[in-house]
Each structure stands twice: as C-alpha cells, then as structure tokens.
Amino acid sequence: xxxxxxxxxxxxxxxxxxxxxxxxxLGDQADxxxxxxxxxxxxxxGSRVLEIGCGVGAQxxxxxxxxxxxxxxxxxxxxxxxARARAHVAAAVPDARMEWHRADVYDLPFADGEFDHVFVCxxxxxxxxxxxxxxxxxxxxxxxxxLTVIEGDHGSAFFHPxxxxxxxxxxxxxSLQTAAGGNPLLGRELHPLLTGAxxxxxxxxxxxxxxxxxxxxxxxxxxxxxxxxxxxxxxGDALAAALITSADWDRGIxxxxxxxxxxxxxxxxxxxxxxxxxxxxxxxxSPV
Amino acid sequence: xxxxxxxxxxxxxxxxxxxxxxxxxLGDQADxxxxxxxxxxxxxxGSRVLEIGCGVGAQxxxxxxxxxxxxxxxxxxxxxxxARARAHVAAAVPDARMEWHRADVYDLPFADGEFDHVFVCxxxxxxxxxxxxxxxxxxxxxxxxxLTVIEGDHGSAFFHPxxxxxxxxxxxxxSLQTAAGGNPLLGRELHPLLTGAxxxxxxxxxxxxxxxxxxxxxxxxxxxxxxxxxxxxxxGDALAAALITSADWDRGIxxxxxxxxxxxxxxxxxxxxxxxxxxxxxxxxSPV
Numbered sequence: 001x002x003x004x005x006x007x008x009x010x011x012x013x014x015x016x017x018x019x020x021x022x023x024x025x026l027g028d029q030a031d032x033x034x035x036x037x038x039x040x041x042x043x044x045x046g047s048r049v050l051e052i053g054c055g056v057g058a059q060x061x062x063x064x065x066x067x068x069x070x071x072x073x074x075x076x077x078x079x080x081x082x083a084r085a086r087a088h089v090a091a092a093v094p095d096a097r098m099e100w101h102r103a104d105v106y107d108l109p110f111a112d113g114e115f116d117h118v119f120v121c122x123x124x125x126x127x128x129x130x131x132x133x134x135x136x137x138x139x140x141x142x143x144x145x146x147l148t149v150i151e152g153d154h155g156s157a158f159f160h161p162x163x164x165x166x167x168x169x170x171x172x173x174x175s176l177q178t179a180a181g182g183n184p185l186l187g188r189e190l191h192p193l194l195t196g197a198x199x200x201x202x203x204x205x206x207x208x209x210x211x212x213x214x215x216x217x218x219x220x221x222x223x224x225x226x227x228x229x230x231x232x233x234x235x236g237d238a239l240a241a242a243l244i245t246s247a248d249w250d251r252g253i254x255x256x257x258x259x260x261x262x263x264x265x266x267x268x269x270x271x272x273x274x275x276x277x278x279x280x281x282x283x284x285x286s287p288v
Numbered sequence: 289x290x291x292x293x294x295x296x297x298x299x300x301x302x303x304x305x306x307x308x309x310x311x312x313x314l315g316d317q318a319d320x321x322x323x324x325x326x327x328x329x330x331x332x333x334g335s336r337v338l339e340i341g342c343g344v345g346a347q348x349x350x351x352x353x354x355x356x357x358x359x360x361x362x363x364x365x366x367x368x369x370x371a372r373a374r375a376h377v378a379a380a381v382p383d384a385r386m387e388w389h390r391a392d393v394y395d396l397p398f399a400d401g402e403f404d405h406v407f408v409c410x411x412x413x414x415x416x417x418x419x420x421x422x423x424x425x426x427x428x429x430x431x432x433x434x435l436t437v438i439e440g441d442h443g444s445a446f447f448h449p450x451x452x453x454x455x456x457x458x459x460x461x462x463s464l465q466t467a468a469g470g471n472p473l474l475g476r477e478l479h480p481l482l483t484g485a486x487x488x489x490x491x492x493x494x495x496x497x498x499x500x501x502x503x504x505x506x507x508x509x510x511x512x513x514x515x516x517x518x519x520x521x522x523x524g525d526a527l528a529a530a531l532i533t534s535a536d537w538d539r540g541i542x543x544x545x546x547x548x549x550x551x552x553x554x555x556x557x558x559x560x561x562x563x564x565x566x567x568x569x570x571x572x573x574s575p576v
Binding site: 061069121153155159160188189190192195202204205206208210214221262264266268270 | 493551565
C-alpha cells in the first residue's frame with residue numbers, strides 16, 4: 001500500500017498544557033467560533049467519521065450537532081482529555097452515541113479504509129511531523145473519502161492600536177510552540193501540505209475573525225478569552241526561557257487586552273477539504 | 289455647522305506614483321478584486337453618489353455597473369488621472385452619464401449635503417489627515433446619507449513559503465508610504481477612524497484574499513500583478529533611502545514571485561459602511 005503507516009514518532013510537549021483553565025479556554029473558543037469554523041461541515045447519516053485529536057471535546061460537540069446521523073469516533077492521545085471530553089459531550093449532547101479511543105495520530109488502532117471522513121481541528125499545528133500524520137490518516141480513510149482540516153496561523157494576528165510589546169508577546173508563543181515541535185504558522189501551508197501527503201481536490205479557504213466595538217461578544221470571546229488567553233498561558237515558559245522581560249510581557253498583554261476593549265483585532269483560520277484518491281485500477285495494462 | 293470644512297492640507301507625494309505601468313496595475317487589481325470588494329455596494333436609481341479619489345477610474349467602472357441608475361460624480365486631484373479615468377470609463381461603459389471634477393478631498397467644490405452617498409476606495413491610506421478628510425466628506429453628505437470606505441492593510445500580508453527578505457521588501461513599501469504621510473496599515477483602524485469623525489452605525493468587515501495553486505488567476509492577478517507589483521514599484525526609492533540592499537531586495541521580490549507561482553498568499557482588505565447622522569432637531573426644548 002502506498003499509504004503504509006509509518007512508525008510512531010516521539011511524543012512532544014503540548015504547548016498549551018492540560019490545565020483546567022486551558023480546557024475552559026478551548027471550550028469558550030469553540031463556542032464563539034463554532035459557526036465560523038464549522039459552517040459547511042455536515043456528514044451524511046450512517047457515515048463513519050473519525051475526529052483525531054479531539055482534546056476536551058470542544059469540536060466534538062459541534063460535529064455531533066451538525067451531523068446527527070453520522071457515527072462519530074473521537075480519538076486523543078491523552079487519557080485525561082478523553083475523560084473530560086466524555087463529560088463535556090455527555091452534558092452538551094446527552095443522547096449522543098459515539099465511540100472514544102485513546103490513540104496516537106501516528107499509530108492508529110483502526111483498519112485501513114475504515115472511515116468515510118476524517119476531521120482534524122487544531123491538531124496538525126502541534127505535530128512535529130504533520131505530513132506523516134496526514135499519511136496515516138489517509139490510510140484509515142476509504143478511497144474517495146474526505147478529510148477536513150481546520151488550523152490557525154498566529155502570524156495572521158494584527159490589531160489596533162498596534163503594539164511592539166503585544167507583537168513580542170505573541171512571538172514568544174510562536175517561539176515556544178515551534179521549540180516544542182509544532183508550527184504555529186501552519187494555516188498558510190495547508191495547501192502544499194495536503195497535496196504533498198497525496199490528497200486530491202484540495203480546497204483551502206480562509207475563515208477570518210474580525211472584532212471591534214460593534215462585536216463585543218467576539219472581542220471578549222475571541223480576542224480576550226481565546227487569543228490573548230492563549231498567549232498569556234505561556235508567560236512562565238517565556239520568562240523562564242528569557243525570551244522577554246516581565247515588564248515587556250505585562251505591557252504586551254495589557255496592550256492585547258486594550259485591543260479587545262476598545263480597538264480592533266484580526267485573525268485568520270484556514271479550513272481545508274480534500275479527497276483521498278482512489279488507488280489506480282488493479283487491472284493495469286501490462287507493459288509491452 | 290458641526291461639520292464645517294477645515295482648510296486645505298499641504299499636498300504630499302502619492303507613494304504609488306502616476307506612471308502608465310502603475311495605472312495598468314491599478315486596473316488589473318480592480319478587475320481581479322471587483323467581486324470581492326464591490327459585493328454589496330449598489331446605489332438606488334436617482335441617488336447622487338460622490339466617488340472621491342477616483343484615480344484612473346478603476347473603481348468608477350464597477351460603481352457604474354453596479355448602480356446603473358445612480359448619478360455618479362467622480363473627483364480626483366490629478367488632472368492626468370482624471371483624463372485617463374474618462375478614457376477608461378468611455379471604453380468600458382460607453383453609455384455612462386456621469387460628472388467629473390478636479391478636486392482636493394480637503395477642499396471640495398460641492399454644496400453641503402449635496403450627496404446621498406460617498407464612496408472612497410484606497411484613498412484614506414494615502415492621506416496625512418484621514419479624519420479631517422472624513423469630516424469634509426461628511427459635510428457634503430446629506431443627513432442620513434451613507435459612506436462606504438474600502439482600504440487595504442499591508443500588515444495583513446503573509447505567505448508561504450515565508451521569507452524574511454520578502455517581509456523586508458514589504459516593510460520598505462510600508463516605510464515609504466508612511467514617510468509620504470500615508471498609513472499603509474489603515475484598514476485595521478477604520479472603525480475608530482469613522483466613529484471619531486462623527487459617523488454612526490459604523491460596520492467594518494474584512495474582505496480576505498487568499499490565493500494558492502488552485503486559484504492561478506488570483507495568484508497572478510493579485511499576488512503577482514497587484515501586491516508584488518506594488519512593492520516592486522518602490523525599488524528605486526527604497527534603495528535610494530538605503531532601506532535595504534539591492535541583493536536583499538531582489539531576493540525578497542523573487543520570494544514574493546515564488547509565493548505567487550507555487551505557494552500561498554493572504555491579504556485582508558477592510559470595507560466599512562457608515563451613516564452621516566441627522567443633526568439634532570432644530571426645536572430643542574429650551575433650557576430652564
């Protein structure tokens with residue numbers, strides 16, 4: 001098989017950590033952004049859908065709601081995240097019937113071609129070998145099955161009032177995520193990445209968040225409680241690594257809060273869809 | 289009148305220059321982006337619409353096409369641009385009936401409240417006093433009339449493969465436009481700017497251009513022929529000002545061409561609509 005699964009890759013740290021606060025942040029983010037990100041994603045009744053890297057179940061809830069007849073299989077490598085995902089889903093979609101698996105994306109416990117669709121959200125940007133992960137995912141996808149990927153790109157963040165301190169604080173998050181083996185600028189690379197992993201009909205579209213004073217829920221839910229909170233979460237690591245002084249850090253975070261309160265903020269997510277090509281026909285014309 | 293017109297402001301250089309090549313670039317840009325930028329802008333038959341800073345008429349053509357019954361009045365401070373705009377419109381919309389005026393945005397030859405709508409595209413980002421210009425425009429707008437503004441934000445550009453050289457070349461364009469009195473990052477500021485100039489119901493939305501290999505027309509028409517061409521146009525000034533070495537410049541431009549050819553490119557325009565508020569009623573209750 002051309003999609004033979006590569007061996008497991010060493011685990012790296014997950015830059016966002018696993019704290020309860022972090023879990024709540026991801027929950028808030030999913031709710032605020034659900035329409036923006038999930039619009040257009042609905043799987044047919046009876047289809048088998050794998051959500052890889054489900055984390056605390058923030059996106060799982062939206063998948064279940066937009067595809068009520070599909071059979072959702074959610075997998076994550078963290079037992080603790082899975083437990084919280086189960087609780088989150090049980091509370092939000094009490095009648096949901098689905099499967100849960102503890103699994104590493106590089107070494108999946110599923111059969112070749114077992115799924116009609118694969119859904120990946122905010123996962124590839126944390127992996128040291130995203131193309132390898134995409135190859136593994138392709139192996140569990142049936143020929144003609146689809147892949148949907150949603151990823152951010154922290155280089156897309158800009159804001160008013162502009163601030164060198166805020167930019168420096170964001171750069172700390174980018175440096176730390178990169179040092180942990182991830183790629184916080186992955187969104188812009190989705191097209192070559194999916195094409196390079198052998199997918200076809202790759203279509204990437206930006207999903208842009210823009211918040212100003214006319215959109216206070218978005219300014220709070222996204223600018224403050226999602227993006228700024230994500231940056232704030234790496235304070236300790238950034239200071240420990242001497243990437244920034246504490247005074248500059250505090251000024252940068254204060255400036256980000258100001259953009260949420262009275263300025264404007266822009267961020268672009270990228271959403272890609274792609275198809276797992278059918279293998280070449282078994283009855284090839286034999287060479288002359 | 290609270291919207292009394294301020295006096296004229298000294299003219300500054302137009303960073304893009306007035307060459308024929310530059311005029312063609314702006315024409316290409318308008319055609320490629322027309323749908324993205326003009327979607328939602330259509331003025332009722334009989335309404336009087338001022339396009340200020342019409343330049344070579346690139347947007348004028350789209351205004352005429354989307355609002356065939358409106359009375360369009362186009363104004364620009366450059367006699368040469370106006371001549372080319374007339375020729376461009378005559379060729380593209382032969383039956384158009386409209387007015388042309390040579391006028392400076394800070395000192396308009398129109399009566400108070402003469403227009404139902406004002407349209408401003410890629411103009412404020414070149415002005416040293418955009419808020420003052422907006423106040424002047426408000427004075428020629430009737431109470432309840434609307435303003436539509438479209439501006440870019442060069443800080444929104446990011447691409448794959450990423451390149452420090454390409455970023456440096458873009459920074460040259462930003463520095464030169466800023467030195468010429470403009471604000472190439474104005475898009476993100478539209479909301480506070482319009483609100484500060486006394487407009488109401490200000491609504492700003494991002495209009496995001498994203499190009500990859502699946503969109504060759506956009507990669508050529510926008511990434512290469514619009515954005516990269518705009519940056520390339522300042523080569524002489526950037527080198528003369530010693531903002532960059534010629535080797536670094538050439539590498540940066542080559543890297544931008546590579547994103548057009550085989551990478552991805554992202555840019556966000558901002559489109560704002562706003563209303564000129566009605567003045568307070570003339571029959572105020574008298575103070576006790």
